[in-house]
Amino acid sequence: MKGADWVETSSSDLNLNRSRESESRIQKKVKRLFCILPFVLSLFFWLPAPGSWILTFADAQTTETAVQPIATIEVRGLSSIPEWELLYLLDLRRGRPLDRKALQEGIERAFLKGVFDDIVVESLDQEHTRIRVTVKEKKVIGAIKVQGNDHFSKSFIKKQTALSKGERLSRLKVRRGISNLKEEMAKRGFANANIAAAVVPRKGNTVEVVITVQEGTPERIRDITIAGPDDVVRSYLKLSSGDIFDAKQLESLEEKVIRNYKKKGYVGAALSSTFSNGILSIVLDPGKKLTVGFKGNAGISSKTLMKEIPFYEIDEISEDLIEETASRIVSLYHSHGYPFVQVAPVQSVPERNHIHLDFFIFEGERYRVRSIAFEGVTIPAERLKDIIAHKTGAYYNPELLETDVENLTEFYHALGYLYLEVQEPEVSLTNGNAAIVFDLREGPQVVLKELSLKNNSAFSDKELLDAIPLRLGQPYNEVDVSDARRKILELYNRKGFLDAKVAAEREIVDTSASVTFTVQEGGITYFGKNVIIGNEQTRPRVIRRELSVKEDTPFDYSLLLKERQKLYRLGLFTDIEVTPAEKRDATRDIVYRVKEARPGAVEFGVGYGEYEAFRAFFDVSYRNLWGTNRQLSFRTEVSTLEQRYILSYFEPWFLNEDLTFRALLLHEERKERNIEKDEIRYRLKRDTITAGVEKRLTETLKAELSYDFSVVKTFDVKPDVILSREDVGTLIISGIRPGLIYDTRDNPFEPRKGLLAGLSFKFASPLLLSETHFAKLSLYVNKYMGLGRRNVLAVSLRGGIAKGFGDTRELPIVERFFLGGRTTVRGYAQDALGPKGVDDNPTGGNAFTMGNFEVRTDIGRGFGLVTFVDAGNVWQKVEDTDISNLKYTTGLGLRYNTPVGPFRIDYGYKLNPEKGESRGEIHFSLGHAF
Numbered sequence: 011m012k013g014a015d016w017v018e019t020s021s022s023d024l025n026l027n028r029s030r031e032s033e034s035r036i037q038k039k040v041k042r043l044f045c046i047l048p049f050v051l052s053l054f055f056w057l058p059a060p061g062s063w064i065l066t067f068a069d070a071q072t073t074e075t076a077v078q079p080i081a082t083i084e085v086r087g088l089s090s091i092p093e094w095e096l097l098y099l100l101d102l103r104r105g106r107p108l109d110r111k112a113l114q115e116g117i118e119r120a121f122l123k124g125v126f127d128d129i130v131v132e133s134l135d136q137e138h139t140r141i142r143v144t145v146k147e148k149k150v151i152g153a154i155k156v157q158g159n160d161h162f163s164k165s166f167i168k169k170q171t172a173l174s175k176g177e178r179l180s181r182l183k184v185r186r187g188i189s190n191l192k193e194e195m196a197k198r199g200f201a202n203a204n205i206a207a208a209v210v211p212r213k214g215n216t217v218e219v220v221i222t223v224q225e226g227t228p229e230r231i232r233d234i235t236i237a238g239p240d241d242v243v244r245s246y247l248k249l250s251s252g253d254i255f256d257a258k259q260l261e262s263l264e265e266k267v268i269r270n271y272k273k274k275g276y277v278g279a280a281l282s283s284t285f286s287n288g289i290l291s292i293v294l295d296p297g298k299k300l301t302v303g304f305k306g307n308a309g310i311s312s313k314t315l316m317k318e319i320p321f322y323e324i325d326e327i328s329e330d331l332i333e334e335t336a337s338r339i340v341s342l343y344h345s346h347g348y349p350f351v352q353v354a355p356v357q358s359v360p361e362r363n364h365i366h367l368d369f370f371i372f373e374g375e376r377y378r379v380r381s382i383a384f385e386g387v388t389i390p391a392e393r394l395k396d397i398i399a400h401k402t403g404a405y406y407n408p409e410l411l412e413t414d415v416e417n418l419t420e421f422y423h424a425l426g427y428l429y430l431e432v433q434e435p436e437v438s439l440t441n442g443n444a445a446i447v448f449d450l451r452e453g454p455q456v457v458l459k460e461l462s463l464k465n466n467s468a469f470s471d472k473e474l475l476d477a478i479p480l481r482l483g484q485p486y487n488e489v490d491v492s493d494a495r496r497k498i499l500e501l502y503n504r505k506g507f508l509d510a511k512v513a514a515e516r517e518i519v520d521t522s523a524s525v526t527f528t529v530q531e532g533g534i535t536y537f538g539k540n541v542i543i544g545n546e547q548t549r550p551r552v553i554r555r556e557l558s559v560k561e562d563t564p565f566d567y568s569l570l571l572k573e574r575q576k577l578y579r580l581g582l583f584t585d586i587e588v589t590p591a592e593k594r595d596a597t598r599d600i601v602y603r604v605k606e607a608r609p610g611a612v613e614f615g616v617g618y619g620e621y622e623a624f625r626a627f628f629d630v631s632y633r634n635l636w637g638t639n640r641q642l643s644f645r646t647e648v649s650t651l652e653q654r655y656i657l658s659y660f661e662p663w664f665l666n667e668d669l670t671f672r673a674l675l676l677h678e679e680r681k682e683r684n685i686e687k688d689e690i691r692y693r694l695k696r697d698t699i700t701a702g703v704e705k706r707l708t709e710t711l712k713a714e715l716s717y718d719f720s721v722v723k724t725f726d727v728k729p730d731v732i733l734s735r736e737d738v739g740t741l742i743i744s745g746i747r748p749g750l751i752y753d754t755r756d757n758p759f760e761p762r763k764g765l766l767a768g769l770s771f772k773f774a775s776p777l778l779l780s781e782t783h784f785a786k787l788s789l790y791v792n793k794y795m796g797l798g799r800r801n802v803l804a805v806s807l808r809g810g811i812a813k814g815f816g817d818t819r820e821l822p823i824v825e826r827f828f829l830g831g832r833t834t835v836r837g838y839a840q841d842a843l844g845p846k847g848v849d850d851n852p853t854g855g856n857a858f859t860m861g862n863f864e865v866r867t868d869i870g871r872g873f874g875l876v877t878f879v880d881a882g883n884v885w886q887k888v889e890d891t892d893i894s895n896l897k898y899t900t901g902l903g904l905r906y907n908t909p910v911g912p913f914r915i916d917y918g919y920k921l922n923p924e925k926g927e928s929r930g931e932i933h934f935s936l937g938h939a940f
Contacts, residue, residue: 091123
């Protein structure tokens, strides 16, 4: 092909000279060459040239360090990564002498990036103060072209080669892709296909991969023969005489036919096929039809017993499986209180290929545990009952007796009773009741009398003893000893002693135990350099600023886990792998392999709410502008009451500091509805600009500071809602809003434990160009506690106060507090709780308080139930606040989990309604109330 860099067919080899993708054959030859000619090579590369020398991979094997510091470094051919990153990886730095051994390691490190075909380092003078680095980068696939195809689509061909636009060109991958494509085409009847791939240079560092396909003459079916029952085969067979032979169709046929026979109760069905000289031969063995029955079962239904039958799942029936099934049925009966059950399997073959298998069951009498007693013990019996599996009132299960003995033994050993003897439990079975007696001989308690350490020098005895759970005088516990050994080892590992070993020696004499920990510290391993791989779009500094490990500090595996979590929180990657490289001397580089997520996203949805009625949203966002993790999004929200258009910008490192910056432009047109009277209270148009910063003070505490500038036009206001002149007309509200957020929740969407608390203060003043003057304080505290595996207790307290200053007597309506609705006090309609005007329209107020109490129960299959109690009220003025006027509601809710949060329906019932108020309200929405 004209202009092609190289051409490859499905059978050709690649010349990978000076490439890091050399195959094992080439690598072996190179290694053999180095073994034979080390002396010649060293002479060649050490031979001084007139004012210059060239360092290649072989030359870097020397360990000599230059004397003069490097003055200049020139880099050529680099475009994929920043120059500073390449020099960092090569360990080249101006002002420091050249270290050839470090440079060798740096070249190997740089090749890990996967973007270089070749790296050449040259010295431009004999003192090695002027260095030139020339790199040859791997090409980037800018386009993939398919030509010559007729039967197969271009998308199919591209998928089989696994090549994608934007990835680095790997000739080995191209060859493998062609091989795979040829194999897949052969399965579909084109065994004589010929495929070639060529690389055509394009602008810059990009290339076009051209895949030329010569499909050839396909293999066609002349005739089809079917051996065995052919009705099912023919019903699924899509091939016929004259068609192209397609092995993939036969794989699908086999799967469907066998699944069909399994549904009919057959086991061991098999279908095979051969194709030769145009004849497709299909052989079907339907296996044997199996009928399973149960005789004599009354306590456990046949449907429950069928769950213990493995034949259909394993697709096999044998004597061993039959015996195993009988044992499983016996164990099931034991767990249901039948200790004397007997199961006899009987197999008969009344018809050809048809097996009848019946399990004859003698259940015997069922027993429940009436009493559990312990003899020879000093520990309270109630405490021991909590340890064993049998419980009073539950079914008696003879298989649990051994487990009970093991649990008691482990419990006593944990308390230092190493000489414990447990006799065979005595069980009395009478009239459906079981009485169990455990006879124990506790023996003396062993106490830890001596604790010592040997060979530790990096840590003092006190440091190590303070880090472990063992204390003199406490009962000797083997588990605590093992735990102490592990903690000592972890402490050493956190300080870089990766090769440390700790042995625990125990000596027990009568009731005294002594433990000695002997330490082999080994040497310290230090962190080396960070190598980031896979960030084609994301700039390396975006990743590096999240990394906490420092070069030449003691190695600590726990830091790598934290770094991985921090990188995931960026939201830029779908997969992150953090692995230490091979150890060099006393250091280990860290390799970060990332797989970038698609930065752009489009989301939309429709729904219905009891307040807004029909609603919808459309959101388009890009979360990695210029590869810097800056994010830009545009969102539209519409409903029967509202239209909102939001343009937002997010920058995680503002002014190159760990400071988050957010900016927002908002335009909205909204109607506030009195849902009880079904009329509009007022309308508004608002244009808002918000800009602010966030600073994470600790892992759980975050501070915020933002500035808001809004132009609000309020009109069509019901007369009884107006409290001040600012409630009607156009108003500029400008203010600052500092705040604090404290968050220890384990999951922000479905928390089971933790605390979320926040405080926000807003101050508007003419000094900030505002036409109104007020201060407003809001706070909230949400607490979550798990109650067992399925229940969560959630409690929320919220409150707020506001005060106008200067000419502002009452806060404008858009700044007043309102309560009632699906996220506040359920049982009241939206905004319906609190002060009302003469026409019964809510006016809002300057103070509110509210509390919510929920018990959330998971009932399985994504559904949940919630019982709740809400309380709260709004007061027009702060001085009117009276806790005795709180309104209370209670109710039930249904939840269904979705990927974006639980869909919920709540019914709230008023406990102290006013005259004329409804008894309750129904609410439905997405997400928890708090």
